[in-house]
Amino acid sequence: MSEHQHSFNSSTILIIEDSELMRSLIGKVLRAFDFGKIESVEDVASAFAVLERAKTDIVLTDWLLEGPSGLDFASKLRRNYEDPLRRTPIVMCTAYTDLARIFAARDAGVNEILTKPFSPQRMYDALFNALFRPRRFIESADFVGPDRRRKQVPIDFPDRRTSIDPSVAI
Amino acid sequence: MQAREATLHIVMTANQNKEKAINRAKKVIESTEADYDKVLANTLAELDDAVRANNFETATRVAQNIAGEASQFGWAAAADVAVTLRNILESPELEMRNQASELALSSLRLIVSKKWKDESSNGGVLMQSLQRMAAKLGVSETPH
Numbered sequence: 445m446s447e448h449q450h451s452f453n454s455s456t457i458l459i460i461e462d463s464e465l466m467r468s469l470i471g472k473v474l475r476a477f478d479f480g481k482i483e484s485v486e487d488v489a490s491a492f493a494v495l496e497r498a499k500t501d502i503v504l505t506d507w508l509l510e511g512p513s514g515l516d517f518a519s520k521l522r523r524n525y526e527d528p529l530r531r532t533p534i535v536m537c538t539a540y541t542d543l544a545r546i547f548a549a550r551d552a553g554v555n556e557i558l559t560k561p562f563s564p565q566r567m568y569d570a571l572f573n574a575l576f577r578p579r580r581f582i583e584s585a586d587f588v589g590p591d592r593r594r595k596q597v598p599i600d601f602p603d604r605r606t607s608i609d610p611s612v613a614i
Numbered sequence: 615m616q617a618r619e620a621t622l623h624i625v626m627t628a629n630q631n632k633e634k635a636i637n638r639a640k641k642v643i644e645s646t647e648a649d650y651d652k653v654l655a656n657t658l659a660e661l662d663d664a665v666r667a668n669n670f671e672t673a674t675r676v677a678q679n680i681a682g683e684a685s686q687f688g689w690a691a692a693a694d695v696a697v698t699l700r701n702i703l704e705s706p707e708l709e710m711r712n713q714a715s716e717l718a719l720s721s722l723r724l725i726v727s728k729k730w731k732d733e734s735s736n737g738g739v740l741m742q743s744l745q746r747m748a749a750k751l752g753v754s755e756t757p758h
Contacts, residue, residue, distance in 0.1 A: 449624060451631065463679040465653060466686065469646050476638035506682060510675055539685035539693060560685040564639035568632065 450576040452479045456498070457571075459484035460491045460505035460514060461537075470504065477568060488512040488520075495521070495529060502575050504558075507538035507549070514538075515552050522553035522588040530588065531581050533574035537562060553589025555579075650687040654680070655726055662723075665703075665715055673715075674703045680722075690732045692725050698745055718744060 457479050461467040467484050474482050483500070485491050487509060494500065503521075505514035512520075514536050522530055536549055539560040549557050555578070556570040579590040657680055664673035677700040684693035699718035705711045721744050724730070 449628070461682075462675070463682050465646075465679070465683050469643065469686070472642040472646075473639045476642055477635045508678060508682060510678065539682070560682070561688060562686070564636045564643065567639070568636055 450572070452477050452571070452575075454480050455501040455575060456481040456483070458491060458494055458500045458503045460486075460488065460503065460509065460517060462486045462506065462510045466506070473564060473567060474504075476564070477571070486510070488514075488517045491517060492520075495525075495532070500532060502533045502535065502571060504535045504537070504571070507536055507540070507545075515548060515554075518549070518552040518554050518589075533578065533590075535570050535574050550589075550592050551587065553587070555590050647687045650683070650689070651726070651729065654684060654687075654689060654692065657683075658719075658722055658726055661699075662719060665719060670703050670711075674700055677703060688731055689725070691730055692722060695721050695725065695744060 452474075457474055459467060459470050459474070459482065461470060461484065467486070471482055471484055483494050483498070485494060488511060491503070491505070495503075503517075505517055507514040509517075518534050518536065521532065521534070524530075533555045534553065535556045535558055536554045537558045537560055538545060538549075541557075541559050546557060555574040558567055558570050579594065582589060582591050657676060661673055661676040661680065664670075664676055677696045680696035681693050681700060684690070684696060695718055699715060699722070702711055702714040702718055705714070
C-alpha cells in the first residue's frame with residue numbers, strides 16, 4: 445500500500461492528558477482526523493491498564509502529567525514491556541523545546557515531539573509519520589526505540605551499534 | 615499512462631482528505647481558543663480558592679493544568695507563571711511557599727485581567743521578575 449492510501453480510520457489512539465480541557469480538545473481534533481477509535485486517560489497507570497487490555501496503534505501523551513510524566517511512560521513502555529507493545533509509536537506534546545528536553549524525549553524512545561501550541565497540520569504530520577512512516581526500531585543495551593538518526597547517511601565503515609540479541613541485525 | 619493517472623488520483627485524493635481533516639481540526643481549535651480567556655479566569659479562581667484553603671495538592675494540579683492549557687491557547691506568560699507557581703507549591707519551605715505563591719497568584723490575576731497574553735508584552739516582564747525572585751528562593755523556573 446502506498447503511503448497515500450493510509451488513513452487514520454482503522455487506527456486506535458490513546459491520549460494521556462491530565463487536563464480535562466486539553467483531553468477534550470485533542471479528542472475532538474482526532475475525531476476531525478477520522479481516527480477509528482480514541483481512548484483517553486488522565487495518568488500513566490491508567491494508560492498501561494488500557495494498553496494491556498486493548499490493541500492500541502499509537503499513544504499521544506503530554507510530557508507534564510500529575511504523577512509519573514509522559515517521559516516516564518515512554519521509558520517504561522520501551523524498557524519493561526515485550527513486543528509488540530514496546531514498539532507502540534509515541535508522540536509527545538510539550539510546551540518546552542530546549543535541547544535537553546528534546547534529547548531526553550528522543551533517548552526515552554519517543555517517536556515524535558509536538559510543540560505547544562500545536563497546529564492541526566503539525567499534529568496530523570506527527571501522527572502520520574509515527575504511524576505510517578516508522579523509522580527502524582532499535583533494541584540495544586542502552587537504547588530501545590525508533591532510530592534516533594532521521595537521515596540515512598551512507599557510511600564507509602562497519603555499523604558499530606550492537607543488539608542485545610545477536611541474531612537481530614540493527 | 616493509466617497507472618500514472620491512477621497514482622496521481624490516489625495522491626490528489628489523499629491530499630484533499632488531509633486538507634479537509636486539517637480544516638475541521640482548525641475549526642475545533644479556534645472555537646475552544648475563542649472562549650479560553652473565560653475558562654482561564656474560572657480556573658484561576660479555582661486555583662485561588664485551593665491556595666487559600668492550603669489545599670496544595672489541588673492547587674498544584676490546577677497550576678499544572680493552566681500551564682498546559684495556556685501554552686496551547688497563546689497565553690505564554692500565564693503558562694510560564696503557572697509552571698513557576700507549580701514549582702513553588704512543591705517547595706517544602708512553608709513560609710517561602712506562602713509568600714511566593716501569593717506573588718505568583720497576583721501575577722496571574724494581573725495577566726488575566728489585563729490580557730497580557732504573550733511574553734513580549736508586560737506579562738513577559740512580570741513573569742521574568744517573578745522567576746528571578748523564585749530563583750532567589752531556590753525554585754526552578756522550568757517543569758521537573
